[in-house]
Each structure stands twice: as structure tokens, then as C-alpha cells.
Amino acid sequence: MEELLIPITIFVLAIFIGFEVITKVPSTLHTPLMSGSNAISGITILGALVCSISETLDLEHIGVLLGMFAVIFATINVVGGYVVTNRMLRMFKSPKKQ
Amino acid sequence: MTTQEITVKYVYLLAAVLFIVGLKMLGNVKSAPRGNMVSAFGMLLATAATLFLITGATAISLVWIGIALAIGAMAGLYLALKTSMTNMPQMVALLNGFGGIASLLVASGDYLNKTDAQLATTQGYMLLTTGLAVLIGGVTFTGSLVAFGKLQGLKITPGRPIQFAGQKPLIGLLVFLGILLSIMLIGQPSAGWMIGLSVVASLMLGVLLVIGIGGADMPVVISLLNSYSGLAAAMAGFVLNNNALIITGSLVGASGIILTNIMCKAMNRSLANVLFGGVGFEATTSGPTSAVASNHGGGSVRELSAEDAAIQLEAASLVIVVPGYGMAVAQAQHGVSELAQALENRGITVKYAIHPVAGRMPGHMNVLLAEANVPYEQLCDLETINPEFEQASVALVIGANDVTNPAARHDKDSPIYGMPILDVDKARSVIVIKRSLNPGFAGIENELHFHPSCGMLFGDGKTMVNALVAELNETA
Numbered sequence: 168m169e170e171l172l173i174p175i176t177i178f179v180l181a182i183f184i185g186f187e188v189i190t191k192v193p194s195t196l197h198t199p200l201m202s203g204s205n206a207i208s209g210i211t212i213l214g215a216l217v218c219s220i221s222e223t224l225d226l227e228h229i230g231v232l233l234g235m236f237a238v239i240f241a242t243i244n245v246v247g248g249y250v251v252t253n254r255m256l257r258m259f260k261s262p263k264k265q
Numbered sequence: 266m267t268t269q270e271i272t273v274k275y276v277y278l279l280a281a282v283l284f285i286v287g288l289k290m291l292g293n294v295k296s297a298p299r300g301n302m303v304s305a306f307g308m309l310l311a312t313a314a315t316l317f318l319i320t321g322a323t324a325i326s327l328v329w330i331g332i333a334l335a336i337g338a339m340a341g342l343y344l345a346l347k348t349s350m351t352n353m354p355q356m357v358a359l360l361n362g363f364g365g366i367a368s369l370l371v372a373s374g375d376y377l378n379k380t381d382a383q384l385a386t387t388q389g390y391m392l393l394t395t396g397l398a399v400l401i402g403g404v405t406f407t408g409s410l411v412a413f414g415k416l417q418g419l420k421i422t423p424g425r426p427i428q429f430a431g432q433k434p435l436i437g438l439l440v441f442l443g444i445l446l447s448i449m450l451i452g453q454p455s456a457g458w459m460i461g462l463s464v465v466a467s468l469m470l471g472v473l474l475v476i477g478i479g480g481a482d483m484p485v486v487i488s489l490l491n492s493y494s495g496l497a498a499a500m501a502g503f504v505l506n507n508n509a510l511i512i513t514g515s516l517v518g519a520s521g522i523i524l525t526n527i528m529c530k531a532m533n534r535s536l537a538n539v540l541f542g543g544v545g546f547e548a549t550t551s552g553p554t555s556a557v558a559s560n561h562g563g564g565s566v567r568e569l570s571a572e573d574a575a576i577q578l579e580a581a582s583l584v585i586v587v588p589g590y591g592m593a594v595a596q597a598q599h600g601v602s603e604l605a606q607a608l609e610n611r612g613i614t615v616k617y618a619i620h621p622v623a624g625r626m627p628g629h630m631n632v633l634l635a636e637a638n639v640p641y642e643q644l645c646d647l648e649t650i651n652p653e654f655e656q657a658s659v660a661l662v663i664g665a666n667d668v669t670n671p672a673a674r675h676d677k678d679s680p681i682y683g684m685p686i687l688d689v690d691k692a693r694s695v696i697v698i699k700r701s702l703n704p705g706f707a708g709i710e711n712e713l714h715f716h717p718s719c720g721m722l723f724g725d726g727k728t729m730v731n732a733l734v735a736e737l738n739e740t741a
Contacts, residue, residue, distance in 0.1 A: 185519025197628030214371035230377030237370035242337020250345035
């Protein structure tokens with residue numbers, strides 16, 4: 168259980184940071200916040216890449232194959248998430264100068 | 266650890282900082298676009314750094330990884346650029362699902378990459394979190410797909426909640442099984458069948474959980490699935506001993522929970538009630554104005570013509586527009602914006618009252634109206650706008666129903682009693698644009714429609730709004 172200590176500490180603290188950083192977001196930004204944080208959850212792409220690293224292209228290594236699929240899905244999540252968030256945020260305009 | 270690996274970990278730390286800063290900036294309209302960029306830059310940095318782990322003998326995998334990245338990037342770009350703003354809820358659901366399945370694949374792929382000898386020396390918590398990443402990732406995936414289907418209006422996933430006898434016990438059993446398998450894996454690290462079984466259980470669980478929830482409760486579901494996709498990534502982080510995944514996954518997990526909480530409060534319902542209550546009906550009769558002027562509790566419904574409504578609007582000093590899911594379905598947001606413009610040209614103040622759960626995802630109305638060039642300062646949330654209804658000459662309700670029902674304030678027997686609503690009935694007059702008198706999501710009639718100050722404009726949201734614009738332009 169000793170090895171768990173550091174990762175679990177990071178986990179717990181990061182959750183608190185998340186709560187602190189995100190509370191009080193105006194409702195106008197709820198959707199971009201959701202799609203933006205959704206893009207961030209594509210961070211699993213790092214794990215997918217690590218899983219996909221292998222010395223052969225021999226796809227008998229099912230683990231590597233799954234890693235490749237994970238790369239595809241995570242990349243869709245990351246790219247799609249950031250681009251769509253950016254598209255939305257560009258639409259939010261200040262009041263017209265009158 | 267090699268120097269390379271250590272360097273990569275430092276880059277991960279930098280990326281985590283960029284995510285936190287980016288999320289913080291996403292909380293303010295002015296800084297939000299840059300915040301998104303900051304966070305995207307962090308992701309690019311972390312991904313690029315990871316590629317530097319590919320060296321020497323493993324260089325050959327760059328080919329496959331390159332192809333996988335290219336496929337993913339193109340598909341992601343295509344989805345993000347082609348999806349209309351109206352379809353944004355299902356788009357977000359789908360992306361959530363992809364994040365979930367990626368975490369499931371990462372955890373099971375890493376497991377399969379290990380030899381039995383390696384598994385025997387693997388830390389217990391890593392085996393446990395492998396099971397949990399599979400469980401949460403799988404639920405996120407199929408749950409999101411069902412949510413996508415419901416939002417897209419696919420036949421196989423009807424918008425109404427589908428519940429059957431034994432559904433809840435079955436859900437409970439599957440959750441128990443998933444957790445049990447994860448724990449048992451610690452004792453028998455090489456028992457791969459447990460992971461396999463866990464995958465099956467988690468995929469079933471996602472379907473069972475979301476199929477029982479009605480379409481209008483989707484804002485809660487999407488927020489919750491968003492949270493799950495983060496938690497799944499965090500679990501995968503434990504498996505791989507990767508702090509970037511743990512930190513980032515937890516941030517997303519927290520943000521999803523916050524949104525879930527806001528959505529539940531806005532409906533005065535507990536999360537358990539949303540998940541298992543099976544609230545929501547599909548209107549069975551969709552014929553247009555069949556129920557006009559039906560008597561109801563002594564009051565009757567007053568039907569307006571577009572001309573009557575335009576006259577009321579013209580004489581107003583403050584008009585509060587109350588949009589709902591009906592506006593999204595009819596794609597009436599551009600018409601609404603034109604209408605507001607026509608009123609503003611006459612010196613009439615126009616504001617928008619946005620209920621937190623209006624639409625099918627958090628902030629749905631805000632996005633649609635932003636698309637139609639409505640300045641975000643005119644969009645007011647519930648607490649801000651409610652005191653203003655008393656001063657409003659006209660409250661114009663477009664495709665919103667339950668969130669305007671005064672029964673929520675006084676009728677203890679109403680299923681929506683206690684839900685915070687927009688006090689449109691306090692405006693001097695109310696105009697409701699609605700296709701028919703069919704009850705809304707909660708399956709109850711809206712008292713508002715029988716209120717003496719309320720006039721109904723029966724028809725499709727877009728058609729009626731455009732008719733109002735035409736009337737106003739005629740008299741301009």
C-alpha cells in the first residue's frame with residue numbers, strides 16, 4: 168500500500184483543485200466548460216500511446232492493438248473536443264456598440 | 266527511470282498546470298477562448314513529449330501510431346466542424362463516450378501487454394484500478410452512446426425512459442460484479458477472464474443506466490458522463506502510474522460533478538431520482554392545435570393570432586424571452602434574434618431568461634442564442650431575471666414548458682413541486698409559442714396556459730417567430 172500513497176494523494180488533491188477552480192462558472196459557459204473539460208479527459212491519449220509502443224508491428228500483441236484503437240478514440244475526443252469548444256467560444260460576443 | 270522518462274514526467278507536470286490555468290480561464294467569458302487554447306497547448310505538449318519515449322527498437326511503432334493519430338485527428342476535426350450547434354448535445358455525448366472507451370482500452374491493453382511474470386509482481390492497487398478503469402470506461406462508452414441515440418432521436422433509443430421490472434436490481438448486481446471482479450483480480454493477477462467479464466458487465470451497465478432516463482433529463486446525464494470519462498482516465502492513470510492522467514482525470518471528474526449538482530438543484534431532484542425515477546413522458550398525441558380552448562379548472566385557453574401578439578409586443582417596454590428545448594427543435598434561434606432586433610429598434614428592452622435545465626445539456630440555450638448573435642449580457646439566469654418579471658410588459662415563452670409552470674410554486678401534489686421556475690406569470694402579459702397544448706416532459710398540464718394574462722400562439726416555433734417578425738416589420 169505504500170506505493171499507492173503518492174498517486175492517491177495526487178488524486179485527492181487534484182479533485183479539490185477541480186472543485187475550487189470550477190465552481191462559480193456563469194451558466195453561459197456551462198456548455199463550453201463541459202466540452203472543454205471533455206477534451207481534457209482525452210488525456211488518456213498519453214496512456215494509449217504508451218500502450219501502443221512496441222518493438223514489432225506484429226499485431227498478435229492484442230494489448231498493442233487495443234492501444235492503437237485507444238489512440239484513435241482518444242484523439243477524436245481531444246481534437247473534436249478542443250475544436251468544437253473553440254467554435255462555440257468564438258460565438259460569444261460582447262454587446263454591440265451602439 | 267531513464268533521463269528521457271524523467272523529462273517527459275516534468276513536461277506532464279507543466280501540462281497539468283496548463284490544464285488547471287486553462288480551466289480557470291474557461292470560467293470567464295472574456296478569457297475563455299484563450300483558456301481553451303492554453304489547455305489545448307498543454308495537451309499538445311504532453312502528447313508530443315510522450316512520442317519521445319519511442320526510441321531505438323520501438324521506432325517502428327511510430328508508423329502505426331502516426332496512422333492512428335491521423336485517423337483520430339481527421340475524424341475529430343470532421344465531427345467538430347460539421348456538427349450544427351443544434352446537435353451539440355449529442356456531439357458532446359459522443360465525445361464523452363470516446364474518452365470512456367479509450368480509457369477502457371488503455372487499461373485492458375496495458376493488462377494484456379504484461380506477461381504473467383510481470384502481472385505477478387504488479388501492485389495490487391494497479392490491478393484494482395485496471396478493473397475500475399474498465400468498469401467506469403465501459404459505462405461511459407455505452408451510456409454515452411445511448412444518450413447520443415436519445416438526443417439524436419434514433420428509433421432504437423426512444424426519448425422516453427425505458428424501465429422494466431428487475432432493472433434496478435440488475436444494475437446493482439452489475440455494479441457489484443464489476444467491483445468484485447476488480448478486487449478479485451488482486452488475488453489472481455493472471456485471470457484475464459475477469460477483465461473480459463468486467464468489460465461485458467460495464468457495457469451492459471451503461472446501457473441499462475441511461476435507457477431508463479427521459480430525454481429532458483439529459484443535461485444531468487451528460488454532465489455525469491463527463492465526470493465519469495474523467496474518472497476513467499484517472500483510474501487508467503493509477504494503472505500506468507501516470508500522474509498526468511490522475512491529475513487531469515480528477516479535474517474533469519470534479520467539473521462534471523459540479524455541473525451534475527447544478528442541474529439536479531435546478532430541478533429540485535436528487536441524482537438518484539434523476540437516474541432511477543424514470544421521470545418523463547413522450548407526448549402521445551402530436552396533432553397540432555387540437556386542444557384549443559378546452560376548459561380547465563374554470564380557466565380557459567386564449568388563442569392569439571400573430572397580429573395580436575405583435576401588437577402586444579410593440580406596446581411593450583420590457584420583453585423577456587423564455588426559450589426552451591422547443592426553440593432548439595424548431596431551430597428558431599435566428600428568428601428569435603431577428604425578433605429581438607426588431608423590438609430593440611423600437612426602443613424596447615429585450616432580455617432572455619435562461620433556466621439552468623432548459624434544453625438538453627447545460628448551457629444549451631446560451632450556445633444556440635450565441636450562434637444567432639445574441640450578446641451574452643442579455644442572457645440572464647434564473648436568480649437574476651425572476652425579480653424582473655414583475656416589470657416586464659411581455660414574457661415571450663418559446664418552446665419552454667415545465668420550467669414556467671407556476672404549479673411548481675404552490676401545488677404540493679404536482680410532480681414538479683419545489684422546482685425553481687421562471688416566474689413568467691408575474692409579467693403583465695404572457696405569450697406562449699407552442700405547437701399544441703400537449704403536456705411537457707413532466708407529463709402534466711401547464712397552469713400558466715390557463716392564466717388570464719396568458720395568450721397562446723399555436724404553431725411551430727420558427728414559423729411563429731418569423732410571423733411575428735413579419736408583422737413587426739410591416740408596421741415599422
